[in-house]
Amino acid sequence: MELSAIGTGFNYALTCPAQSYFPLIPSASAPTTTTRRKNSQRTSAVTATPLLKEPRNESQPPPPSGQRRHSKSYLARQAAILEVQQSSDLDSALQRLEGTLKVQDLNVILRNFGKQSRWNDLSQLFDWMQQNDKISVASFSSCIKFMGKSLNPMRALEIYSNIPDEAIKSNVFICNSVLSCLVRSGKFDISTKLFHKMKQNGLTPDVITYSMLLAGCIKVKHGYSKALDLVQELKYNGLQMDSVMYGTLLAVCASNNQCEEAESYFNQMKDEGHSPNIFHYSSLLNAYSAVGNYRKAEELVQDMKSLGLVPNKVIRTTLLKVYVRGGLFEKSRELLLELEALGYAEDEMPYCLLMDGLAKAGNINEARSIFDEMKEKGVKSDGYSHSIMISAYCRGGFFEEAKQLAKDFEAQYDKYDLVMLNTLLCAYCRADDMESVMQTMMKMDELRISPSYTTFHILIKYFCKQKLYLLAYRTMEDMHRKGHQPQEELCSSLIFYLGKTKAHPEAFSVYTMLKYGKRTMCKALHEKILHILLSGQLLKDAYVVVKDNTELISQAAIKKFANAFMKLGNINMINDVMKVIHGSGYKIDQELFQMAISRYIENPEKKDLLLQLLKWMPGQGYAVDSSTRNLILKNSHLFGCQLIAEILSRQQMMSKALKSH
DNA sequence: ATAGGGTTAG
Structure with a gap:
C-alpha cells in the first residue's frame, strides 16, 4: 500500500516539473519505466543538473511561484487525495483526512472517480461532501455530469432538485450538466421541459447549453425543426454559432435528410471563418449519401483533400454508400477494392452496403457473388451479411435460397437477436418449413426475446397461408395482448377467413381489436363483419356494429340485419333496434313490424x-x-x-x- | 474552476 502510494506520487511529480525542486521527490526527469535501481543512481545526477536546460542549484534563487512556500500543505493534500482514491474504506479515509482536504481536492477525487467509472465511490464521496458541507458549484457540476455518463439521470435530477438555493439551481454550469445528463440518457423531452423551467427560474443559457440541446435533436423525431428553434433562440439571445454547434447542426441535418440545408450550413460556417474538420465533412457527406448525390459527394471529398484532410475509413465508407444509393455499382466496387487495400474493409459492413444496394436494384446474383467473395476472403462477420442476403432472397421470391442461408447462419453462428430471428422466421415461413418456424419461435422463447410486431405479422401471415386460421387468430390475440396494433389489411383478411370457416366470434374479436386500436379503419369492414355476425347469428354483436356505424352500412345490410333480429334477436331489444334503424334513415316496412308484433304476441308477458x-x-x-x-x-x-x-x-x-x- | 459536438451500420 505504502509503496504504491509513493509510486503514484512519483508519477505525479513527473507531470509537474516544478515539483522537482523538492528534495522529497527524487527525480522529475526519470521516465516512468525506469527501474528503482536506475532511479537511485540518477538521483545524484539530477541534483547536480548540469545538463538541464535551465540548470538550478542551491545557490540560485527559488522560483517565483508560490508553490514553494505552500509546498508542505500542497504535498500533504496530494498525498491525501491519493490515499482517499486508493482507500478500501472511503468513509474512514475521508474522516481521517478531513482536516487536510480542501473542497477543490475533493472535487479532484470526484472527477477521478468519474474518469475511472467508479460510480459507487463517486456517489458515496458526493454524499459525504454534502453532509460535511465541503461542496462547491463545481462539485455539483462534475457529479451531475458523471451521472449522465453512468446513465443515471434520475439520480442527477434528484440531486438537482434537492439543491435548496435558487441561485445555485440556476447556475449555468449546473444547469448545463443536468441537461447534458438528460440528453445523454436519451431524455430529450424531459430536458426541453426542464430547460424552459430553468429559464423561468433565472438561468441565462450560454452556447454550451444550446449546443447540448442541439445534440439531443440528432436522435429525435422532428429533430430538425427543434434544432432550428434552438438556433433561432440562441441568435435572439445574442449568442453566436461556433464550430461545435455547426458540427452538431450538420449531424442533425444529415439524420433528418435535410441535404440542401446541410450544404448551406456548411458554407455558412466557412463564411463565418470556422474551418471544417473531418467530422463536418463526414456529416455533409452523409447527407449526400441519403440522396445518392455522388457528383457533390466527389466534389466535397476533393475539397476536403485540398485542405489537407485525409479521407478516413468513415469518409470512404460513406462515399461508398453514396455510390450505392446513386446506383453506381461499378464505382462502388472500385471503392470497395480501395477500402480493402487500405485495410478499411476488415469487417463486413462495406460489403453489406454494396450487397444490399445491388439486391434492392434487382441484381441479386451479383449481390450473392460479393457475399461469396467476402466469405472466401475470410472477412470478419457477425452474421449481418447473412441477414442481408436472406432478406434479399425473401424479397426476390427465392425462398429456398433464403432458407438455405438461414440454415447456414444457424450452423455457423450462435448469436441471435430479434432482427435476426425475424429474418430467419421470414425465410422459413416463405420456404414453408413449419418445423423450422416452430423451432425459431422456441429459440426466441428460450432466449427470452419477446416477439415484436414484425414477428407476429410474419407468423399470422404464414398461418393464414397455411389455412390455420384459428392459430392465426390466437397469434393475433397474443400480439394484441402485447400491445401491438395489427395491420388493418391483415386483420381484414383474417376476419374474412374466420368468417368463411364459421369462426364468427373470433372474427368479431379481430374486428374489435382493430376498432379499439388507434388507427382508422376501412369503412367497408363494418358491413363485412355485420354479414359474418348475421351468418353466425351473433345478433347482439351485430346490433352493436349497426348502432355504432349506422351511416356506414348500406340499406340492404340493415334490412338483412333487421329481419334476422326480428326473427331471432333478443326480444327485449326489438324496440331499441327499431329506433336505431329508423334513426339511420332506414324506412321500416310493414313486414318488419309484423315480425316484431308476432314475436310479442307469442310472448304476451x-x-x-x-x-x-x-x-x-x-x-x-x-x-x-x-x-x-x-x-x-x-x-x-x-x-x-x-x-x-x-x-x-x-x-x-x-x-x-x-x-x- | 465546474459544462459541449459530429461520421459509416438491420
Whole structure:
C-alpha cells in the first residue's frame, strides 16, 4: 500500500516539473519505466543538473511561484487525495483526512472517480461532501455530469432538485450538466421541459447549453425543426454559432435528410471563418449519401483533400454508400477494392452496403457473388451479411435460397437477436418449413426475446397461408395482448377467413381489436363483419356494429340485419333496434313490424314492449297495416282491449292525415 | 474552476 502510494506520487511529480525542486521527490526527469535501481543512481545526477536546460542549484534563487512556500500543505493534500482514491474504506479515509482536504481536492477525487467509472465511490464521496458541507458549484457540476455518463439521470435530477438555493439551481454550469445528463440518457423531452423551467427560474443559457440541446435533436423525431428553434433562440439571445454547434447542426441535418440545408450550413460556417474538420465533412457527406448525390459527394471529398484532410475509413465508407444509393455499382466496387487495400474493409459492413444496394436494384446474383467473395476472403462477420442476403432472397421470391442461408447462419453462428430471428422466421415461413418456424419461435422463447410486431405479422401471415386460421387468430390475440396494433389489411383478411370457416366470434374479436386500436379503419369492414355476425347469428354483436356505424352500412345490410333480429334477436331489444334503424334513415316496412308484433304476441308477458312500440310508431310516421292490425285485435285480450283500441285508432288517424296531405 | 459536438451500420 505504502509503496504504491509513493509510486503514484512519483508519477505525479513527473507531470509537474516544478515539483522537482523538492528534495522529497527524487527525480522529475526519470521516465516512468525506469527501474528503482536506475532511479537511485540518477538521483545524484539530477541534483547536480548540469545538463538541464535551465540548470538550478542551491545557490540560485527559488522560483517565483508560490508553490514553494505552500509546498508542505500542497504535498500533504496530494498525498491525501491519493490515499482517499486508493482507500478500501472511503468513509474512514475521508474522516481521517478531513482536516487536510480542501473542497477543490475533493472535487479532484470526484472527477477521478468519474474518469475511472467508479460510480459507487463517486456517489458515496458526493454524499459525504454534502453532509460535511465541503461542496462547491463545481462539485455539483462534475457529479451531475458523471451521472449522465453512468446513465443515471434520475439520480442527477434528484440531486438537482434537492439543491435548496435558487441561485445555485440556476447556475449555468449546473444547469448545463443536468441537461447534458438528460440528453445523454436519451431524455430529450424531459430536458426541453426542464430547460424552459430553468429559464423561468433565472438561468441565462450560454452556447454550451444550446449546443447540448442541439445534440439531443440528432436522435429525435422532428429533430430538425427543434434544432432550428434552438438556433433561432440562441441568435435572439445574442449568442453566436461556433464550430461545435455547426458540427452538431450538420449531424442533425444529415439524420433528418435535410441535404440542401446541410450544404448551406456548411458554407455558412466557412463564411463565418470556422474551418471544417473531418467530422463536418463526414456529416455533409452523409447527407449526400441519403440522396445518392455522388457528383457533390466527389466534389466535397476533393475539397476536403485540398485542405489537407485525409479521407478516413468513415469518409470512404460513406462515399461508398453514396455510390450505392446513386446506383453506381461499378464505382462502388472500385471503392470497395480501395477500402480493402487500405485495410478499411476488415469487417463486413462495406460489403453489406454494396450487397444490399445491388439486391434492392434487382441484381441479386451479383449481390450473392460479393457475399461469396467476402466469405472466401475470410472477412470478419457477425452474421449481418447473412441477414442481408436472406432478406434479399425473401424479397426476390427465392425462398429456398433464403432458407438455405438461414440454415447456414444457424450452423455457423450462435448469436441471435430479434432482427435476426425475424429474418430467419421470414425465410422459413416463405420456404414453408413449419418445423423450422416452430423451432425459431422456441429459440426466441428460450432466449427470452419477446416477439415484436414484425414477428407476429410474419407468423399470422404464414398461418393464414397455411389455412390455420384459428392459430392465426390466437397469434393475433397474443400480439394484441402485447400491445401491438395489427395491420388493418391483415386483420381484414383474417376476419374474412374466420368468417368463411364459421369462426364468427373470433372474427368479431379481430374486428374489435382493430376498432379499439388507434388507427382508422376501412369503412367497408363494418358491413363485412355485420354479414359474418348475421351468418353466425351473433345478433347482439351485430346490433352493436349497426348502432355504432349506422351511416356506414348500406340499406340492404340493415334490412338483412333487421329481419334476422326480428326473427331471432333478443326480444327485449326489438324496440331499441327499431329506433336505431329508423334513426339511420332506414324506412321500416310493414313486414318488419309484423315480425316484431308476432314475436310479442307469442310472448304476451312482453306486452309493455308491444304497447311501447305501437305508441312510438305514429310519432315517426308509421302505422300498422290492416293485416297486422287484425292480428293485434285478434289477440287484444292479452294486452288490454281498451288500450289497444285507443292506440290503434290514433295510428289510423295519423295515417289518414298523412294520406290527405 | 465546474459544462459541449459530429461520421459509416438491420
